[in-house]
Every structure is written in structure tokens, then in C-alpha cells.
Amino acid sequence: FTQGQDEAFFEWLTHDKGYARRLTRFGEIINPKGIRTIGEFPNLTQALLDHGLSEPVVRKIMGGNWVRILKEVWGE
Secondary structure, eight states, X not given: OOTTOOHHHHHXXXXXXXXXXXXXXXXXXXXXXXXXXXXXXXXXXXXHHHTTOOHHHHHIIIIIXXXXXXXXXXXX
């Protein structure tokens, strides 16, 4: 979810904040066609369903596990 960020943001993101060491160099990141923006993520959900994954499995892949963990940590 870093869509639209400039190079300065990624420079900040990839440096250790305590020692200014470079942590990694991402290079150019291009998401696959059809899921290049957040608004296109429903395409990924549909593709998973079209390839035979069950709805409960797709829910887990698309963030359900994170939601479950956050509920356990913070409560509902």
C-alpha cells in the first residue's frame, strides 16, 4: 500500500532509522497486470476463486488471518 509514494519515501523506508544503514534496495517494483493498484485487488480475489480455492481459504489469504490476530491482541 505504498502506491503513489515518491523516491524519498522509499529511501526513508529502506534505511535503518538508528544507524542510517541501507536495509535493502527494492529496485523498480511493478505489480502484475490486474492488481497494480489497491482498487484492482478484487481481481485477485476473483482469480483465486476462479482457480478453485474455497471462499474460507481466499478470506484467509486476503487478510483474514491478520484480522484474526489483531482481534486476539486488541479484542473486538
